[in-house]
């Protein structure tokens with residue numbers, strides 16, 4: 278296991294070390310041309326000299342030049358890589374995220390820059406590789422929750438769940454999570470999420486909501502838990518051991534953190550925040566990741582993402 282990162286580590290202070298650390302993360306076997314994919318070390322040369330940007334490479338295959346950030350979500354950012362490392366580190370220290378205000382204060386960047394960095398990092402933390410969850414003998418917990426439109430004093434407040442945003446989450450109790458913002462949680466939207474993300478050979482655990490009844494029959498088994506306190510277990514657990522505790526804990530952490538750290542998130546951005554919480558959950562200490570590894574993984578995700586903020 279990688280040793281825990283601390284703010285004394287060189288990539289937080291020295292731009293060259295920061296770049297080398299990023300290169301090591303993205304190119305463990307040496308540089309890969311950002312334009313043509315060439316990775317032959319004989320055909321890639323470091324461009325030296327004061328008149329060039331540091332970290333510049335020349336590809337003899339396509340005659341192009343590139344750096345480690347070309348074609349990533351960090352491309353064209355004037356922000357030093359040391360600050361990207363710091364922001365990613367702050368983002369991944371606990372499980373609650375970090376406010377733009379704290380990034381702004383700690384990194385000495387403007388609030389606007391902090392906000393921009395956070396959205397880029399959320400983009401990086403968006404997990405695009407989606408192998409099916411669960412499988413034979415595995416359990417998937419599914420549940421939905423409602424978020425937002427809670428302040429009765431806010432302009433436009435409307436009573437009722439249908440005016441809130443719906444979130445559907447799938448969780449392997451001892452493994453990964455996947456979380457979706459949907460316009461409305463219906464049997465159809467929930468089914469679509471389940472069958473496109475989970476092996477139908479899995480066992481499905483949900484509450485007694487009628488959203489899951491029909492799709493539940495497509496799975497190897499479907500067990501429901503009644504929402505009520507079981508004093509024998511000290512938690513919400515059904516007679517056959519079924520529970521939706523893991524997914525409820527995820528929602529609990531998400532809502533508490535949103536309230537405490539982020540205060541407000543518009544519907545437009547909700548999926549980005551969900552991606553952020555999903556990323557931390559999927560790289561949590563319980564799965565063997567420490568803060569330093571989580572930070573490095575977050576930055577590794579700058580590759581292969583569509584640039585949505587140009």
Ligand SMILES: [Zn+2]
Pocket residue numbers: 310311312313314315336337338339340341
């Ligand atoms: Zn090339």
